Amino acid sequence: MQQIQYPLSIFLIGATGDLAKKKILKALYKLYTDQLLPDIFSITGNARRQMSQQEFQQFVKDIVQPDDEQRWQAFCQHLDYVSGDASQLSTFEKIKAHHQQKAGQNHCGNHIWYLATLPRLYTSVVHNLRQTGLHQSDCGWTKIMLEKPFGTDLATSQQLNQELTQVFSEDQIYRIDHYLAKETVQNVLVFRFANGIFEHLWSNRYVDHFQLTASETLGVGGRGEFYDGTGTVRDFIQNHVLQMIATTLMEEPQSLQPDEIRDKRRDLLHALQPVSLEKMSQLSAWGQYGPGQVDGQDVPGYTQEEDVPDGSRTETAIAFKSFVDNERWQGVPLYVRAGKRLAETTTEISVVFKETSNQMFCDDNCPEQANVLTLRVQPNEGVIIRFQVKQPGVTLNIQEVPMEFRYHNQFQMDLIEAYVKLIYDAAHGDPTLFPRSDGIEASWQFVQPFLDHQADDQFRPELYPAGSWGPGSFGNLIGRDNRDWIKPL
Ligand SMILES: NC(=O)c1ccc[n+]([C@@H]2O[C@H](COP(=O)([O-])OP(=O)(O)OC[C@H]3O[C@@H](n4cnc5c(N)ncnc54)[C@H](OP(=O)(O)O)[C@@H]3O)[C@@H](O)[C@H]2O)c1
Known part of the structure; x- marks a missing residue:
């Protein structure tokens, strides 16, 4: 396996949810411990719940239960959190400003937007990414990963796809079926x-x-x-x-x-x-x-x-x-x-x-x-x-x-x-x-x-x-x- 290109910024919408806790955060830590994340990377969580950066780091630590404190300390430096309602444009403006300020020149690079939140929010998230210009990067690629379900029937699935492809090209979209x-x-x-x-x-x-x-x-x-x-x-x-x-x-x-x-x-x-x-x-x-x-x-x-x-x-x-x-x-x-x-x-x-x-x-x-x-x-x-x-x-x-x-x-x-493989593959295109x-x-x-x-x-x-x-x-x-x-x- 090859290390993912850097700098890599992963934005996890729904970072406090069931799936993030059960699978995604553990998979990200596994990628780190297997030395598959680049030296320069950041993981920014988002949900409506108010949390400081330190509280989010502790939240993630409780989930991944690291067995090596030194390695954990090195990893948790890369964790950040921005609270806010993902259906609101202001939340993405906040995430953008926060990331630019925190990451400095490394804010530019490769970006993954991972939507592990309620499917009814997908359309507004995609719209907000478009409005804030976060759907693309001048100095790297931008990808979007989405959890199932993709719609609730054929018509809503087609509708969602239409909305997605108005903002992202097909090769930017990674629809997850972890099976x-x-x-x-x-x-x-x-x-x-x-x-x-x-x-x-x-x-x-x-x-x-x-x-x-x-x-x-x-x-x-x-x-x-x-x-x-x-x-x-x-x-x-x-x-x-x-x-x-x-x-x-x-x-x-x-x-x-x-x-x-x-x-x-x-x-x-x-x-x-x-x-x-x-x-x-x-x-x-x-x-x-x-x-x-x-x-x-x-x-x-x-x-x-x-x-x-x-x-x-x-x-x-x-x-x-x-x-x-x-x-x-x-x-x-x-x-x-x-x-x-x-x-x-x-x-x-x-x-x-x-x-x-x-x-x-x-x-x-x-x-x-x-x-x-x-x-x-x-x-x-x-x-x-x-x-x-x-x-x-x-x-x-x-x-x-x-x-x-x-x-x-x-x-x-x-x-x-499966989630380690999926994030790895998405990052490698x-x-x-x-x-x-x-x-x-x-x-x-x-x-x-x-x-x-x-x-x-x-x-x-x-x-x-x-x-x-x-x-x-x-x-x-x-x-x-x-x-x-x-x-x-
Ligand atoms: N859980 C599973 O085993 C599983 C398996 C396969 C696929 N999935 C899919 O994964 C996605 C997430 O499922 P889940 O079970 O993790 O759901 P969940 O436990 O209800 O978590 C939803 C997450 O989204 C956040 N959220 C809700 N409304 C928000 C808003 N307006 N703005 C920002 N964040 C918001 C929640 O935090 P706040 O309430 O604090 O905002 C929470 O972090 C869904 O698409 C689901 O179908 C889940």
């Missing part, structure tokens, strides 16, 4: 295209179907208000799930050029068949968690969670079936299930291969989950192949066994955090792992019928006990095709 930067998702390309043994099998000739499970045992916690206006389709399917599908099923790019890969992801999303309103009940199932048990503890149902209104019809889980309308995948179904308060926390994509034409070793009692290749995204990341073997013994009994590659066994190092606007619009097009279905007065998600694998309709969705959900390993 693309997960080590295991990045590895999908290498796994597929560097290994003929797998890529040659990657078609409807050999693949029976795909399954994607993205489940978590957690509920909405303290984010009830946010979640109730969002739901699983907007929070998870439109972005993370579709980007993982696009990466796994896309055509082979001719090179590693970022736009070549982004084109292929976009093309796959265009080829993914939306579930039509007429077939919604046949091809999708919707759930909302009721009270149940997770890890042996009683947990409340969704509508008993803080800030969730009684009678909410928001889905907390969904399962659906779709197809990819292209030559490679014609006729191969894709089953997806995702949601909260499900039985396990796991994200994995399974490729289920066709059975051999002659099932001579077993009739009705063939192992159900053999013949499967699983790309395990998290946790316990890796690749697992399940196949059948003869059990040792005098009789011919067949058993399913796994063959596993797990990152933590193979590499004696922590996987790089590599947009490969950032969805482009056309890809995002294609994904909104795919989920739009889901949103229309939800908006119907008759729509009611089915209750499922927290800690289960969702309502019975999830099983029926795949069971109708004489298939079953793969059990995570």
Whole structure:
């Protein structure tokens, strides 16, 4: 990895928020400790909360929990804070004046505006950057990084994109979907295209179907208000799930050029068949968690969670079936299930291969989950192949066994955090792992019928006990095709 060019100024709007605390500030410190930030850099936080520079430094210290005081002292010199409402022009005038005064001649250089704040503020922030001239720099580049969601449906996504591109050129914009930067998702390309043994099998000739499970045992916690206006389709399917599908099923790019890969992801999303309103009940199932048990503890149902209104019809889980309308995948179904308060926390994509034409070793009692290749995204990341073997013994009994590659066994190092990679790549001008606007619009097009279905007065998600694998309709969705959900390993 190369050090980022200097001087670099990072402006973090929403510096006191949940995401900044959980991910971004830790990622910035990691970049520093790995000596990937330039010698001359600054990180300026912004939020409405009043804080002095010292208070912000202490705030960040409490989050990153440094283990080396000397190194921390060197880092914290670079931290600054300007409070103010980001929807107000005056806040950006204040940030500009403050930065010019503090950084002196180093105020000029490369700038990243990282928007980790409420999406409804994006338009005014972009407008304010334009008005203050902060959208460009005379002596370096300026980039803008934005957190999802990019709109709440196709129309608002297009609107946001229009507003963004009036101020920034496409190569200045880095839209974040951190799933693309997960080590295991990045590895999908290498796994597929560097290994003929797998890529040659990657078609409807050999693949029976795909399954994607993205489940978590957690509920909405303290984010009830946010979640109730969002739901699983907007929070998870439109972005993370579709980007993982696009990466796994896309055509082979001719090179590693970022736009070549982004084109292929976009093309796959265009080829993914939306579930039509007429077939919604046949091809999708919707759930909302009721009270149940997770890890042996009683947990409340969704509508008993803080800030969730009684009678909410928001889905907390969904399962659906779709197809990819292209030559490679014609006729191969894709089953997806995702949601909260499900039985396990796991994200994995399974490729289920066709059975051999002659099932001579077993009739009705063939192992159900053999013949499967699983790309395990998290946790316990890796690749697992399940196949059948003869059990040792005098009789011919067949058993399913796994063959596993797990990152933590193979590499004696922590996987790089997605946010470290994203900030590093954005600073180096590599947009490969950032969805482009056309890809995002294609994904909104795919989920739009889901949103229309939800908006119907008759729509009611089915209750499922927290800690289960969702309502019975999830099983029926795949069971109708004489298939079953793969059990995570
Ligand atoms: N949290 C996650 O796990 C997660 C994951 C993926 C993506 N995201 C995305 O990341 C973004 C931030 O999410 P979050 O969960 O961190 O939200 P959050 O906890 O509500 O934080 C919002 C941040 O924005 C600041 N803010 C709010 N209104 C402001 C204003 N008018 N002017 C300046 N600052 C303002 C808040 O501080 P003040 O109230 O003091 O102003 C706070 O620092 C959202 O786009 C979200 O969808 C979050």
